[in-house]
Every structure is written in structure tokens, then in C-alpha cells.
Amino acid sequence: xxxxxxADEAVSGIKDGASIMLGGFMCCGQPFxxxxxxxxxxxxxxxxxxxxxxxPCTGVAKLIEQxxxxxxxxxxxxxxxxxxxxxxxxxxxxxxxxxxTLAERIRAAGAGLGGVVTPTGIGTEVEKGKQKISVxxxxxxxxxxxxxxxxxxxADIADKFGNxxxxxxxxxxxxxxxxxxxxxxxxxxxxxxxxxxxxxxxTLPGVFVHTIVEAGK
Amino acid sequence: xxSAADPKAVKRERIARRIARELPExxxxxxxxxxxxxxADYLPQDKTIFLHSENGFTGLGPAPLPxxxxxxxxxxxxxxxxxxxxxAFFDSAMSFAICRGGHLDVTVLGxxxxxxxxxxxxxxxxxxxxxxxGGAMDLVVGAKKVIVAMEHVNKNGAPKILKCxxxxxxxxxxxxxxxTEMAFIRVTPKGLYLEEIAEDTTVEAVMRATQAKLIIPSSxxxx
Numbered sequence: 032x033x034x035x036x037x038a039d040e041a042v043s044g045i046k047d048g049a050s051i052m053l054g055g056f057m058c059c060g061q062p063f064x065x066x067x068x069x070x071x072x073x074x075x076x077x078x079x080x081x082x083x084x085x086x087p088c089t090g091v092a093k094l095i096e097q098x099x100x101x102x103x104x105x106x107x108x109x110x111x112x113x114x115x116x117x118x119x120x121x122x123x124x125x126x127x128x129x130x131x132t133l134a135e136r137i138r139a140a141g142a143g144l145g146g147v148v149t150p151t152g153i154g155t156e157v158e159k160g161k162q163k164i165s166v167x168x169x170x171x172x173x174x175x176x177x178x179x180x181x182x183x184x185x186a187d188i189a190d191k192f193g194n195x196x197x198x199x200x201x202x203x204x205x206x207x208x209x210x211x212x213x214x215x216x217x218x219x220x221x222x223x224x225x226x227x228x229x230x231x232x233x234t235l236p237g238v239f240v241h242t243i244v245e246a247g248k
Numbered sequence: 249x250x251s252a253a254d255p256k257a258v259k260r261e262r263i264a265r266r267i268a269r270e271l272p273e274x275x276x277x278x279x280x281x282x283x284x285x286x287x288a289d290y291l292p293q294d295k296t297i298f299l300h301s302e303n304g305f306t307g308l309g310p311a312p313l314p315x316x317x318x319x320x321x322x323x324x325x326x327x328x329x330x331x332x333x334x335x336a337f338f339d340s341a342m343s344f345a346i347c348r349g350g351h352l353d354v355t356v357l358g359x360x361x362x363x364x365x366x367x368x369x370x371x372x373x374x375x376x377x378x379x380x381x382g383g384a385m386d387l388v389v390g391a392k393k394v395i396v397a398m399e400h401v402n403k404n405g406a407p408k409i410l411k412c413x414x415x416x417x418x419x420x421x422x423x424x425x426x427x428t429e430m431a432f433i434r435v436t437p438k439g440l441y442l443e444e445i446a447e448d449t450t451v452e453a454v455m456r457a458t459q460a461k462l463i464i465p466s467s468x469x470x471x
Contacts, residue, residue, distance in 0.1 A: 056303040056322070056326070057322060057325075057326030058326055059319065059320065059321075059322045059326065060320070082340070083380075083382075105380060106382050106383065107379060107380035107382040109377075109379030115378060115379075118378065119378075125378075125380075127380040127381060129382075129383070129385040130302065130340065130344065130381075130382050130383035130386060131343075131344025131347060131348055131383060131386030131390075132385075133340075134341040134343075135341060138341045149348065150348070150389050151348065151389045151390075152385055152389075153389075153419075153420065154417060154419065154420025154421075155416065155417045155418065155419065156416050156417075157381075157385065198320055198337075199305075199320035199321050199331075199337050200303055200304050200320060200321050200322060201320050202304050202337060202338065202339040202340075203303050203304050203340045204339070204340050206339045207339060234339075
């Protein structure tokens with residue numbers, strides 16, 4: 032059985048300078064309650080790993096707007112003008128990573144791999160400083176695993192072992208991020224007893240989940 | 249769908265219609281944000297075409313009716329959309345395995361610049377526009393066919409089809425076809441081949457609006 036606590040309690044151990052993965056794609060599938068709890072907690076100087084910089088006034092964008100983020104690792108920040116402004120002002124370090132590479136680097140960390148070898152980014156600025164590997168005559172980049180101390184994951188249903196179901200297009204980065212953090216915290220709309228979630232409906236097995244929070248609690 | 253009074257909309261519709269004709273039966277196609285998204289309005293009725301949404305599904309459908317939005321189904325721009333019968337949801341690693349693994353038949357994207365070698369620049373202008381590449385680099389590297397959908401010249405009237413891209417590249421030598429309101433151009437190992445021109449232009453006008461060298465066949469088609 033996993034730790035079942037309030038959102039504020041779940042983030043109470045997160046200190047300044049922590050690294051956190053945030054599931055979601057724009058506003059879809061973001062763990063908003065945990066992000067709000069983190070804002071209340073006041074932790075700053077964070078490294079945030081997220082698909083994007085969000086859209087103004089929601090989730091990850093709020094963390095950036097309130098200047099809690101020192102470094103953002105993301106594939107796209109174009110819909111959050113504040114992220115661009117802070118980047119240009121030099122107060123926010125932004126690492127732009129191709130979206131598929133971001134997903135695979137995170138998955139590699141969770142899967143115990145030493146990295147991924149991808150054709151994406153060859154011949155572009157993305158290849159700078161990276162090792163190139165030739166496999167069967169084609170050139171690839173070695174992209175290293177990406178892990179974090181915490182992952183905030185959004186689910187529709189969680190059972191008390193941490194098995195989760197994520198509906199529709201909210202899956203996005205949630206399953207891979209849940210695999211790649213030391214502490215994975217799930218925010219679920221609904222929490223059920225063991226047996227309440229059909230094993231066939233499990234999007235991510237509970238082995239990756241450490242703490243469960245009921246949304247709105 | 250477009251007003252005759254709006255020349256920009258007419259141009260965009262023409263580009264979208266021409267690209268729609270290029271999509272294969274039973275094809276899986278990714279449409280980028282902006283002009284490429286318009287292609288969805290002109291998909292040929294006699295073909296089955298499935299759209300891929302990079303954030304995690306196939307079977308991308310039209311925008312929902314007002315009041316019927318489901319915030320759990322959005323497109324790559326974060327806007328509410330629908331999923332059609334036969335569609336499937338999956339996570340980001342699977343979504344890009346589809347792109348990178350050669351399972352995506354066509355990707356249609358906008359461009360800031362394209363060049364004679366099929367190099368594409370579409371994700372940043374240093375010091376001005378630094379939005380990030382999103383999924384574009386993976387899409388362009390992995391799709392079987394890469395179609396660029398763009399206006400022939402930029403807002404200052406300068407060519408966007410260049411001898412050599414000047415902006416940071418999204419990918420090297422991956423573009424297959426360029427469709428603008430003036431021309432349908434195929435990228436070949438010998439260079440850019442002017443296959444068709446629009447009904448209201450001339451080969452000379454296309455050449456004047458293009459910095460790259462164009463290969464002009466003896467007979468140029470019309471669209």
C-alpha cells in the first residue's frame with residue numbers, strides 16, 4: 032500500500048533547488064493540485080522538466096511566473112511568453128529538447144538504460160557537444176537519461192497500490208515521468224480499493240508510484 | 249470556407265487543397281499547427297486517411313461543437329479536438345516511436361526557410377523567436393514523406409526557398425515536397441524540381457520569387 036496524503040503533505044519534503052518532472056501537455060493531463068501545493072510550499076530555484084512551458088496562469092506556467100524555476104527542460108515554450116521573457120533576461124535557464132528525445136531520455140532513466148541513440152537532431156544545434164554513433168552506416172546522437180528527484184503525475188483513477196488509469200490524451204508524459212523519479216507522486220481524481228481497477232485498465236503499474244493524493248484534497 | 253476578399257485566406261486554401269491531394273490511401277498523417285492544420289478541411293472523400301496528434305493519439309477529428317469540448321482531448325496546440333471511430337490514445341514515448349520508427353506516412357509542416365538540399369528551418373530565429381522545436385525534429389526525421397506548406401515569400405517579400413538555409417536547422421536533408429501558393433516543388437538529389445505552378449502565375453514569376461536554383465522540366469503542370 033502506498034502513502035495516501037494531502038497535496039500539501041505530499042510536497043512538504045521538496046526543498047529549494049529540487050528537480051521535478053511535471054506530467055502534462057499544455058493544459059491536458061497536468062497535475063494542477065500538486066503544482067498549486069508546491070506554490071504554497073514556496074520551494075524555489077527548481078529544475079522543472081516538462082513537455083512545455085504551459086499557458087499563462089495555469090500549472091507549470093504559474094511556477095515560472097512566480098519565479099520558482101531556475102532551469103526548465105522542455106520541448107516548447109512558445110505559448111508562455113513569460114518563459115521567453117525570463118530566458119532572454121537571463122533569469123531562467125532553458126534547455127530545449129526535441130519532444131521525442133525528451134520522452135525517450137526520461138524513459139531511458141526509468142528503464143535503466145544508459146541513454147538512447149536517436150537520429151533526431153543530427154545536423155542541427157541539438158547535436159552540439161554530444162557523442163555521435165554510427166550504426167549500420169547511419170549516424171545517431173547519444174542522448175543521456177534524464178531523471179529527477181520528484182515526478183508529479185496526473186491520473187483519473189488510482190488504486191491503493193498505485194496502479195493508475197489515465198484517460199484519453201492526458202497520458203502524454205505522465206507514464207514515462209512516473210518511471211524516472213526517486214519519488215513519484217500521483218494526483219488522482221478518484222482513489223479505489225485494491226480490485227477496484229481492472230488490471231487490464233492499468234495505464235501504469237503501481238510499482239513506480241510512491242505517494243497518492245486525491246485531487247482537490 | 250474562405251472569403252474571396254481575403255487574398256491570404258485564398259492562398260492558404262490553395263496550398264491546403266493541393267497537399268490534401270498528395271496524401272495516400274490508408275495513410276497516417278501528422279499536420280503541424282497553423283497552415284498545415286487547414287489540410288484537414290480538404291481531405292479527399294474517396295480515401296481513408298488517419299491523422300496523428302503528437303501529444304498522443306491517432307484518429308484526430310474536427311473541433312467539437314461549442315459546449316461539447318473535452319479538456320482530456322486536445323491537439324498539439326492544446327486546443328480541444330475530437331477523436332474519430334478507430335482512433336487510439338497512447339503516451340508520448342509511443343507517439344514518437346510512431347514518428348521516428350517510420351510508421352508515419354506523411355508529416356506536413358510550416359517553414360521559415362527551405363533550401364536546395366531539402367534542409368528545413370522552422371523552429372527558431374535567434375534573438376527573436378525562440379519557441380522550441382516541440383515535436384518537429386522527430387517528425388521530420390522519422391516520417392516517410394515530409395511536405396512543407398508555406399507561403400512562397402516572407403512578409404517582407406523575400407524568398408523563403410533559398411540556396412542554403414541561414415537559420416538554425418530543424419533537420420538536414422529531410423524535405424521531400426514544398427507546396428506554396430505559387431508552386432509544387434519536389435526535392436530531388438539533383439536539386440529542386442518545379443513540377444507544377446499555380447493557375448495564376450508563370451514559371452518566370454516563380455523563379456523571381458525563389459532564391460534557390462529551380463530545375464524546370466519541358467512541361468510544367470498546373471494546380
